[in-house]
Amino acid sequence: MDSNILGQIALAYSPLIDRNRSVSATRLSIFPLQPGAALDSGSLLEAISEVWPVGGPAVALNVLSESLLQDILARQPATHMMIEIPAFMASDPENTKLITDLHANGNTMLLKGRPVRELPREVLPCFKHSIIDLSDDRRIDPSSVAPHGVMRTISHVQSGVRTVADMEACFRRGAVAVLGWPIHDAIEGATRAADQPGLQVIVQLIDQVHKEEDIEKLENTLKRDPPLAFKLMRYINSPAFGLSVEISSFRHAIMILGYQRLKRWLALLLATASKDVNLRPVMYAAVRRGLLMEELVRSSGDDEMRNEIFICGVFSLLDRMFRQPFPELLKTIPVPERVYMALAENAGPYQPYCDLVRAIEGETLDEIRHGADQLITGFGEINRAILKALSAASQLE
Incomplete structure (x- = not known):
């Protein structure tokens, strides 16, 4: 490539x-x-x-x-x-x-x-x-x-x-x-999230991982929804993430990955857990955003930045899934400060990456050029990131 x-x-x-x-x-x-x-x-x-x-x-x-x-x-x-x-x-x-x-x-x-x-x-x-x-x-x-x-x-x-x-x-x-990406629906101003019980299990898990609670508590939470546990294991063992060992259980995942790295898989799980058939394209878009934003910083960012910007991309459409504005939504879902700034305030170091990804999805050359200029990144690097991200996304589906 x-x-x-x-x-x-x-x-x-x-x-x-x-x-x-x-x-x-x-x-x-x-x-x-x-x-x-x-x-x-x-x-x-x-x-x-x-x-x-x-x-x-x-x-x-x-x-x-x-x-x-x-x-x-x-x-x-x-x-x-x-x-x-x-x-x-x-x-x-x-x-x-x-x-x-x-x-x-x-x-x-x-x-x-x-x-x-x-x-x-x-x-x-x-x-x-x-x-x-x-x-x-x-x-x-x-x-x-x-x-x-x-x-x-x-x-x-x-x-x-x-x-x-x-x-x-x-x-x-x-x-x-x-x-096209059907992701431009207006967000309701109400503070009550959409009624999607399955998502609440993952939100609780993210909060528990953020607090680094005992493994037993996390396992008990995950047992409330066995299909989610299966899907999480499938994601973690996907070739897209290239782990050198096969993860056999949630406890094993925490032992191998640690709490911080586990957050990215839970973020992916949350963004793809809705059972609303009309939200499938939104979930596909969220996965691609996370993978692309991670690829865009792969050569310049450290592990912490790559994990955070992946979560930022994957979470960038949660407001559509929950039908709730980010400032309210993120009161219940803990995210790193730089992710919060990008999603809730349209600011911070990750915001230009969000802008570039949206321009790429919009298929408008002038906007893509502007996004590339904002990041001071060449098109060779951007295009390689796009192709790698799309390849990785196909391995998750």
Whole structure:
């Protein structure tokens, strides 16, 4: 993953969420940093294949450069790599052979955007789905009509989804999947948290670990919810965290890890414990945030900082899960001071990392550039962190 290509592009990611609210694929958006610069598509595909190997999870490539996308089409990448093709390129007869050849190779292609003219007859069957932005969907705006000769004859994926309500509405309108992080729901001003009893067990455990209470007390708390205990052991033994020994029990975990290191696994458990199916994408986002923020400080931070910033990322969406503002929520969940400052006050040394991760999730190049500038970090380092974090996340699911 040391390719020079990673210093010439900006990467962003978002989920493809199916009707079961599971992430069926990851969309990787690729922005050239210098418009018109010649980029090595082979090196790019090699770097991507390290994270998404053949036989592994699916990835959809959203390439924001016409020339780079044409080069990728010509290389006929591995068939588990889905390719997004803008409607204007699909409508251009000069691209017909590239598209039909890739279809014959077995790749899944997604038609991005609303066509302004009819696609060549042999091109339309090459696309499995069309990607229609929420703001551009004729199902929402009945006054909008399709151009003459253009019909939606394939199923559609809805992009630009930012809230759970939007996600649910898109599925009701017939979307086979939605593209985007539904994490922008408004937080209620009330001080009472959402009624999620399973989460309270983990909150109690975090408090007990923070106070370094006796192992027997922690074990008794965990016994109240055996499925949580199983999930915690699975996380701790995941390849994503690379422990050299297998943890066989909660008591063993405390003996090997210690109270401070155990906090990160409990944080991960809390962020993924909700049984609300609509919160699954929020939980996926929280895991990726924690892993990415940890990778961003791996070369410069000590163990304490890496553990804290992981917790900061994982906890950064708890207000959505509990539907409670952070200043109130964190009265019951003990966190380090620097984490509290970032989550409750939008301040402190971890805040720029939160801003960069949100920019990456938002898939807006200008905001990603600004976030990188705030951290004084090169894109090669940022992109390597993104790919490592996404690889680690796939090992937890």
